Amino acid sequence: MSFTGIDAVTFGVSDMAEARRFCDDWGLRPVSAAADRLVFETQDGGQVIIRPADAPDLPPAIEPGNTVREVTWGCADAAALEASLARLRAAGALREDGTARDPNGLSLRFQVSPRRKVVAQPTPANAPGSPNRVDRRSPVHAKADPIKLGHIVLFAADFGAMRGFYLDAMGLILSDEYPGHGAFMRAQTRGEHHNLFVLNRPGKPGVNHVAFTLADIHEVIGGGIAMAQKGWKTEIGPGRHPISSAYFWYFHNPLGAPVEYYADDDFCTEAWVPGQFVRKPELFAEWAIAGGIDGTTRRQVVAVDQSGRGHA
Ligand SMILES: [Fe+2]
Numbered sequence: 001m002s003f004t005g006i007d008a009v010t011f012g013v014s015d016m017a018e019a020r021r022f023c024d025d026w027g028l029r030p031v032s033a034a035a036d037r038l039v040f041e042t043q044d045g046g047q048v049i050i051r052p053a054d055a056p057d058l059p060p061a062i063e064p065g066n067t068v069r070e071v072t073w074g075c076a077d078a079a080a081l082e083a084s085l086a087r088l089r090a091a092g093a094l095r096e097d098g099t100a101r102d103p104n105g106l107s108l109r110f111q112v113s114p115r116r117k118v119v120a121q122p123t124p125a126n127a128p129g130s131p132n133r134v135d136r137r138s139p140v141h142a143k144a145d146p147i148k149l150g151h152i153v154l155f156a157a158d159f160g161a162m163r164g165f166y167l168d169a170m171g172l173i174l175s176d177e178y179p180g181h182g183a184f185m186r187a188q189t190r191g192e193h194h195n196l197f198v199l200n201r202p203g204k205p206g207v208n209h210v211a212f213t214l215a216d217i218h219e220v221i222g223g224g225i226a227m228a229q230k231g232w233k234t235e236i237g238p239g240r241h242p243i244s245s246a247y248f249w250y251f252h253n254p255l256g257a258p259v260e261y262y263a264d265d266d267f268c269t270e271a272w273v274p275g276q277f278v279r280k281p282e283l284f285a286e287w288a289i290a291g292g293i294d295g296t297t298r299r300q301v302v303a304v305d306q307s308g309r310g311h312a
Helices: 016-026 078-090 159-169 217-229
Strands: 005-013 029-034 037-041 047-052 067-075 107-112 148-156 173-178 182-186 196-200 206-213 234-240 247-253 256-263
Touching: 005 016, 005 148, 016 029, 016 037, 016 047, 016 217, 067 078, 067 206, 067 256, 078 107, 148 159, 159 182, 159 196, 217 234, 217 247, 217 256, 234 256
Parallel strands: 005 047, 067 107, 148 196, 206 256
Antiparallel strands: 005 067, 029 037, 037 047, 148 206, 173 182, 182 196, 234 247, 247 256
């Protein structure tokens, strides 16, 4: 058994006040706020940690500007943690301080997970002959309440090395892939479709996005419109991914790469058969709203896609 998922993501930023404003608006719960360290939590206790980019104790950045400086992976218990550390040690990837660096140079930390299991309550859908929501209106959400840190997507400077590291040394499980270009990996055999997606970008390591899980599509829409009302700009969305089946909405932000609200991704087991796909825009998005939905008019902002996110 491997990791249970992502416990924390640490960002190094140039503007702590803007980062704090964004995290508040995003629906994260403030835990502590010091001048050089802000901590926010998702519903399950997953943490978003914000530090000044020039904090001397931060691990090195893998790309210029605001970005992720460390990812903390959790294990179910002490035995699972020791097994994971042993796997990393055998691969020669474990450092003396118990952390690791992936082939991009990104710092990874490991711990027994303090996260709590959250049982989400998505709004059931009705269909003829299948009334799942009876005598109950479907809600309109005024704000999102992120449940967990669902996944992170990394640009791989050396795709083969990154794919191998996360599958072999980290023990993640392949869910789907674009051979030679991208690999969707999950932490648990029985679990959500991906906790990590590694994307080939030769020689240029980086972060593509960090994603937060919501309960259902209604929360993705309501949460996204709330962000638009507060002036945050859409990168692309809402929309739907054919691979993983999830509804998504990506926002620009002062933490670094875009962050994503998403819901209703595939849940995989040992019976899941990994697919192999050829990268093309319609596999990133079955459909998507370019520029997002205006918070006041509740209509789409623009009809031209300037996100550049054709394939990822
Ligand atoms: Fe995503």
